[in-house]
Amino acid sequence: MTDASAQAPRIGILDYGMGNLRSVHRAFLAVGAAATIVEHPHQMEDKEALVFPGQGAIVDTMRLLRERGWTDFLKDWVQADRPFFGICLGLQALFDFSEEGDTQGLGILPGSVRRFRFSLESGIKIPHMGWNDVVFPDGDDPLLEGIRPDAEQFYFVHSYFVEPAQAGLVWGETEYGGMRFCSAVRRGNLIATQFHPEKSQEMGLRLYRNFLETLKTSCG
Amino acid sequence: MLSVRIIPCLDVNAGRVVKGVRFKELRDAGDPAAIAKAYEQQGADELVFLDITASSSERDIMRDIVEKTASQCFMPLTVGGGLRSVENIRDMLNAGADKVSLNTAAVLNPELVSESSSRFGNQCIVVAIDAKWDPSVQTWRVYTHGGRKPTEFLALDWAREVVRRGAGELLLTSMDADGTKAGYDIGLTRTLAEAVEVPVIASGGAGNLDHLVHVLQEGKASAVLAASIFHFGEYTIEEAKQHLARANVPVRLTGRS
Numbered sequence: 001m002t003d004a005s006a007q008a009p010r011i012g013i014l015d016y017g018m019g020n021l022r023s024v025h026r027a028f029l030a031v032g033a034a035a036t037i038v039e040h041p042h043q044m045e046d047k048e049a050l051v052f053p054g055q056g057a058i059v060d061t062m063r064l065l066r067e068r069g070w071t072d073f074l075k076d077w078v079q080a081d082r083p084f085f086g087i088c089l090g091l092q093a094l095f096d097f098s099e100e101g102d103t104q105g106l107g108i109l110p111g112s113v114r115r116f117r118f119s120l121e122s123g124i125k126i127p128h129m130g131w132n133d134v135v136f137p138d139g140d141d142p143l144l145e146g147i148r149p150d151a152e153q154f155y156f157v158h159s160y161f162v163e164p165a166q167a168g169l170v171w172g173e174t175e176y177g178g179m180r181f182c183s184a185v186r187r188g189n190l191i192a193t194q195f196h197p198e199k200s201q202e203m204g205l206r207l208y209r210n211f212l213e214t215l216k217t218s219c220g
Numbered sequence: 221m222l223s224v225r226i227i228p229c230l231d232v233n234a235g236r237v238v239k240g241v242r243f244k245e246l247r248d249a250g251d252p253a254a255i256a257k258a259y260e261q262q263g264a265d266e267l268v269f270l271d272i273t274a275s276s277s278e279r280d281i282m283r284d285i286v287e288k289t290a291s292q293c294f295m296p297l298t299v300g301g302g303l304r305s306v307e308n309i310r311d312m313l314n315a316g317a318d319k320v321s322l323n324t325a326a327v328l329n330p331e332l333v334s335e336s337s338s339r340f341g342n343q344c345i346v347v348a349i350d351a352k353w354d355p356s357v358q359t360w361r362v363y364t365h366g367g368r369k370p371t372e373f374l375a376l377d378w379a380r381e382v383v384r385r386g387a388g389e390l391l392l393t394s395m396d397a398d399g400t401k402a403g404y405d406i407g408l409t410r411t412l413a414e415a416v417e418v419p420v421i422a423s424g425g426a427g428n429l430d431h432l433v434h435v436l437q438e439g440k441a442s443a444v445l446a447a448s449i450f451h452f453g454e455y456t457i458e459e460a461k462q463h464l465a466r467a468n469v470p471v472r473l474t475g476r477s
Contacts, residue, residue, distance in 0.1 A: 022316055026291050056341045118417075125419045125442055127343055127388055131223045131265055131472040153223060153472045155296060157343045157388075176222060199296050199318065201260060201474075 009215040012038035012047040014090075016064045024053040024087065027198035031209040041073040048215050050077055052192075054089025058113070058160075059101040061093055071106065078108050078190055083215055085208075086192030091185065092162055094192060100160055109185065110165035116177065124177035127159045134172040134183050134195060142217075143191065143210045152203045154195035156183070161194060189214075223472040224436050224464065225265040225443035226457055227421065228450050230255060232301075233272050235281040253288040259450075260293045262457040263474035267293070268321070268391075268445060271301035279308075283315040290316025298346055300391075304329075309336050313344060321391055323348040324364040327371050327378075330385060337386025346421075347387040351375035351408055352395035360408050367395035375408065376415055383416045390416065391445065393423040401427030401448075409439035421445050429455060429463040436469050 013025050015037045028035035028051065035051075038044055052074070054061055065071050078084055078094075086094060095105045098113035105113065118124035131153040139149030156174070161181040164170055171191065172184030183194040191211065197204030231238045236250040256267055269289075271282045279302065286299055299312045300321030309320045326333050326347050337345040352370075354361040360375035373381075379390055392412055394405035404425045413420040419442035422435040426446045435441045449455055461471040 022314070023290060023294075023318065026316070027294055030291075030294070120414075120417060123414070123440060126417050127419075128222065129343070129389065129419050130225050130442065133221065156222075157296075159342075198294060201294050205294060 007216070008032055008034040009049060009212045010034045010036075010047050011049040011051055011212075011215075012036060012044045013051045013053060014070065015039050016061065016068055016070060018054070018056045018061060018064065021053050023196075023198045024051060027205060027208055028212075031205050031212060033208075033212055039068070041069055044073070044077075049083035049085065049211075050074075051085045051087070052090035052093075053087040053198075054091075054093055056089065057100065058089060058093060058098050058103050058105070061089055062103055062105065065093070065106075074106055075108055081188040081190070083211075084190040084192075085211055086190075087198070088158060088194060088196060091192035091194055092160060094185075095162055095164070098160065109169060109187070111163050111169070112165075113160050113162050115160050118177050122177065127157055128161075128176050129157045130155070131200075132156055132174050132176065132183075132195075134174050136172045136184070138171070142214055143186075143207065145210050145213070146206050147203055147210075153200075154183075154193075154197065154204060155199040156195045158194060221470045223265070223470050224441075225421075226432075226460055226471070227266045227268055227298075227443055227445045228259050228264050228457070229268040229270055229423070229445050229447045230451075231270050231272050231447070232282065232285065234278045235285055238272065252285045253292060256289045256293045256297075259457065260295055263461065263472070264295065264457050265472060266296040266298065266443070268298045268300065269317075270321075271299065273302065283311060286312060286315040286317050300346070300348055304332075306332070306336055306339060309340065309344075313340060319344050319346050319389070321346040321348045323350065326382060327362065327364050327373065330381065333382050333385040333387055337388065342386050342388035342418075345387050346389045346391050347382040348391040348393065349375060349378060349382075349412075350393045350395050353408075360411075363395055367398070376411060379412045379416050383418050387418060389419050389421065391421045391423060392441075393445075394425060397425030398423070400425055403427065403431040404435035404439060404441075404444075406434060406439045409435055409441050413440035413442075419443060429460055432460060433464060433467045433469060436464070437467070 092113045094108045136149040169185045171186035174183035296318045298319040299317040304325045351360040362373040397405045421443040422441035423445035
């Protein structure tokens, strides 16, 4: 791994003050990235990719992003189609609106974030917690190298899910409680997942590794 | 389809796993991080460390273990035992735990559940409930101190209260079944699982693989916690999952043994 470190892709992991990003950081280090935690946009100057691992409540997330000057930076970064990987709340925050606290999101992607609603009698639990299938309808994708597009499970923990307003954004889908929701989005060099690759053992690490590979390709 | 979760639990005392774990591939059978790694390779879905350390000075050791484990294992890790304050919880989460489990501390100070879940998110806060049948009231009562001390709370009421306060998951141990190897307490598990919106992890009483099937199907548990049936090499995680799959319980098969 030391030999490769000179060319290891430089990625910044966005820390906006909600705490625990270390599992994401450790996972990217484990797959050979030169990954650093960034607290301010200027720290992104020499980085090739931005990782946005959200967690906690979206109301606090949006406030902290604003206070720390990330809101416009994130919009510009994605607008320029620079490599981006969002995780969990880092997916949800990209959309226009969330039912969680009736919050305006970043508005980078069209659509909204809704809460799961199941009756107690149904026995369908909230949060949706544990390992579930992710089906990637377009399986022919370098990001899915070594990942079966219709037969892998990843780790989820969430009570809200995204509903993109453009069908073309949906990259992966998952079934829960008799409904099918969008569990991964993709647009150009932006990808974001509802599941946690950093908690999904071998397949999760593979997805991060594939993401790094696409960076090497695009940078020559 | 969402898989049920198989969760091995390791009792850790002063940095060492205490209930002897017998994995033939392990050189040091007392090293929590090495055991965690072995379980990950077997396809465990999550892992729980229960810190049974008596003194607080030894708690720092637990933080180191969590750090070491989290840098090698890429699956959800829950730490329980002796966490009494928001600061204790924050320390464990910062060290790399994904969730913490609160038991006695929640009973003594229910506000801790509310404070910690609003601060760190519901998904981080597991409330562990040790319950035992109380013939005088014909229902289950909450106990603390490893089942020795009865509390004022009935299990069903307490489960609803901690969920209302923000617990994202319940870890339910039957003190009647624990250690018997005669099977999980199906009645208790089902009663609580049907009463709350959040997932219930069943614990206590596993002696064979059919017991896992029963508590997941009839007991409506979302996950099972088990220690001895895996630690002593009676069954591997993969064998347990194959058995569940044959009984049509959805599991995540990783193709490893």
